[in-house]
Amino acid sequence: xxxxxxxxxxxxxxxxxxxxxxxxxxxxxxxxxxxxxxxxxxxxxxxxxxxxxxxxxxxxxxxxxxxxxxxxxxxxxxxxxxxxxxxxxxxxxxxxxxxxxxxxxxxxxxxxxxxxxxxxxxxxxxxxxxxxxxxxxxxxxxxxxxxxxxxxxxxxxxxxxxxxxxxxxxxxxxxxxxxxxxxxxxxxxxxxxxxxxxxxxxxxxxxxxxxxxxxxxxxxxxxxxxxxxxxxxxxxxxxxxxxxxxxxxxxxxxxxxxxxxxxxxxxxxxxxxx
Amino acid sequence: xxxxxxxxxxxxxxxxxxxxxxxxxxxxxxxxxxxxxxxxxxxxxxxxxxxxxxxxxxxxxxxxxxxxxxxxxxxxxxxxxxxxxxxxxxxxxxxxxxxxxxxxxxxxxxxxxxxxxxxxxxxxxxxxxxxxxxxxxxxxxxxxxxxxxxxxxxxxxxxxxxxxxxxxxxxxxxxxxxxxxxxxxxxxxxxxxxxxxxxxxxxxxxxxxxxxxxxxxxxxxxxxxxxxxxxxxxxxxxxxxxxxxxxxxxxxxxxxxxxxxxxxxxxxxxxxxxxxxxxxxxxxxxxxxxxxxxxxxx
Numbered sequence: 151x152x153x154x155x156x157x158x159x160x161x162x163x164x165x166x167x168x169x170x171x172x173x174x175x176x177x178x179x180x181x182x183x184x185x186x187x188x189x190x191x192x193x194x195x196x197x198x199x200x201x202x203x204x205x206x207x208x209x210x211x212x213x214x215x216x217x218x219x220x221x222x223x224x225x226x227x228x229x230x231x232x233x234x235x236x237x238x239x240x241x242x243x244x245x246x247x248x249x250x251x252x253x254x255x256x257x258x259x260x261x262x263x264x265x266x267x268x269x270x271x272x273x274x275x276x277x278x279x280x281x282x283x284x285x286x287x288x289x290x291x292x293x294x295x296x297x298x299x300x301x302x303x304x305x306x307x308x309x310x311x312x313x314x315x316x317x318x319x320x321x322x323x324x325x326x327x328x329x330x331x332x333x334x335x336x337x338x339x340x341x342x343x344x345x346x347x348x349x350x351x352x353x354x355x356x357x358x359x360x361x362x363x364x365x366x367x368x369x370x371x372x373x374x375x376x377x378x379x380x381x382x383x384x385x386x387x388x389x390x391x392x393x394x395x396x397x398x399x400x401x402x403x404x405x406x407x408x409x410x411x412x413x414x415x416x417x418x419x420x421x422x423x424x
Numbered sequence: 425x426x427x428x429x430x431x432x433x434x435x436x437x438x439x440x441x442x443x444x445x446x447x448x449x450x451x452x453x454x455x456x457x458x459x460x461x462x463x464x465x466x467x468x469x470x471x472x473x474x475x476x477x478x479x480x481x482x483x484x485x486x487x488x489x490x491x492x493x494x495x496x497x498x499x500x501x502x503x504x505x506x507x508x509x510x511x512x513x514x515x516x517x518x519x520x521x522x523x524x525x526x527x528x529x530x531x532x533x534x535x536x537x538x539x540x541x542x543x544x545x546x547x548x549x550x551x552x553x554x555x556x557x558x559x560x561x562x563x564x565x566x567x568x569x570x571x572x573x574x575x576x577x578x579x580x581x582x583x584x585x586x587x588x589x590x591x592x593x594x595x596x597x598x599x600x601x602x603x604x605x606x607x608x609x610x611x612x613x614x615x616x617x618x619x620x621x622x623x624x625x626x627x628x629x630x631x632x633x634x635x636x637x638x639x640x641x642x643x644x645x646x647x648x649x650x651x652x653x654x655x656x657x658x659x660x661x662x663x664x665x666x667x668x669x670x671x672x673x674x675x676x677x678x679x680x681x682x683x684x685x686x687x688x689x690x691x692x693x694x695x696x697x698x699x700x701x702x703x704x705x706x707x708x709x710x711x712x713x714x715x716x717x718x719x720x721x722x
Contacts, residue, residue: 226590228589228590247592249590249591252590254590256586264456265453265456265457265634265643266638267583268639271579271640275579275580275583275588275591276591278576282592310638310695313695313698326587330591
């Protein structure tokens with residue numbers, strides 16, 4: 151909205167406005183085909199197809215146990231597919247090495263690490279996606295600072311993360327993912343236990359990502375205040391894609407019927423961000 | 425204080441103590457961060473088999489212990505990857521096996537008895553030989569190169585392993601390297617603090633430091649400082665009161681921990697209040713927001 155996106159080297163050249171947003175011609179950044187996966191002996195994904203185009207914001211919805219988080223972990227290569235195909239940035243997973251193009255915001259865990267860490271130290275860990283084993287340079291420190299500023303925690307950089315509220319902690323994890331200036335941001339339940347201020351920060355991070363022509367895949371329990379920012383909602387049920395729809399056609403992802411008419415669903419108006 | 429420096433065995437002992445004081449907390453901090461503080465203990469047990477093998481094969485016990493405890497540490501790391509459900513039992517058996525194996529082998533060695541193991545179990549300042557010093561300096565250099573040189577990468581892996589994998593870091597290689605480095609640290613420290621107490625020196629300085637620090641780098645620096653303080657003063661004390669250095673070092677470390685805890689108590693209370701306040705503000709905002717949403721959605 152108001153924060154100016156800084157120029158970003160290596161971003162796909164797209165109009166920051168609407169050009170190519172969600173168009174099928176744009177090369178997909180995620181292409182998941184017929185994904186099957188199991189946790190232990192229990193099949194969790196049973197043929198999931200998921201495509202996220204450049205510049206698209208896609209939400210994964212569904213009830214608990216529908217396979218949302220597993221789909222995200224499969225996309226990140228953290229859950230092996232028993233069958234199906236995954237390509238990231240048009241490269242099959244087995245050959246994919248450009249992890250710096252991805253930013254990951256995991257589900258916030260309440261388990262604290264055994265040793266204190268400052269906000270800056272945690273966010274710097276995200277920059278390793280680009281710096282890997284070389285020492286941090288000025289550009290790395292600037293990217294870390296910029297990510298912290300974007301989530302409104304620049305003044306808390308030296309504070310221990312243990313001293314933050316749940317919403318602020320979530321913002322730190324978002325900043326950590328943004329520190330590598332990813333072309334694809336993947337978030338697992340970013341709204342869980344987050345206060346209003348942090349929801350607004352998250353929405354701004356999504357807008358910033360879209361302005362740069364970058365993509366977002368996020369797992370949500372409900373669209374809630376993010377609905378206006380989402381291009382497509384993919385509803386999972388029992389490890390399968392139940393429905394792909396525009397968010398305004400979706401009223402309640404957890405309790406609707408598959409062959410229900412989609413057109414007459416009331417649109418979501420949270421009034422918060424629209 | 426000055427006259428003890430005239431003895432060459434004390435010079436060696438103090439040099440070894442200094443190196444151990446730096447290296448043990450520098451590695452231990454990553455184990456504490458990953459909530460595996462006890463791992464150093466397990467490696468210590470396994471290293472005992474290495475020491476005994478050194479006697480049996482007439483090889484240098486230090487290098488033999490490096491080899492065996494590194495294999496043990498790699499084994500523990502593999503158990504952590506693959507043995508999710510029964511991992512703790514597998515680890516426990518590795519520990520028991522290392523201890524029993526050491527006692528078994530030392531008694532099989534010609535002229536060997538449990539007495540040979542005592543100096544390795546509790547440390548000894550008089551037995552740090554010149555050949556040992558060379559090994560200790562080389563191994564400490566390796567330990568410090570890894571734990572300080574790769575601190576950002578190891579921090580990321582120990583903080584959030586899944587996230588670290590998604591950044592493209594070679595997480596498995598880093599985990600194995602950390603395991604081997606911990607094993608090497610145990611072997612370096614066994615001459616000074618002994619295998620049974622080495623884990624204490626990897627953990628207690630970190631536990632003490634983190635009560636007053638705010639970040640990881642500060643904790644690392646402070647715990648190394650405390651480590652050097654207790655190893656040097658503990659080694660000196662063991663010269664005067666004639667006890668194994670491991671005992672005096674660890675007792676001193678616990679005293680330091682107690683003092684820091686007492687001094688930090690007001691700080692901890694203040695922090696707890698700050699967190700509670702931040703949470704409260706967050707929750708208030710949230711419930712206000714939720715109420716607002718509910719009104720608008722209808």
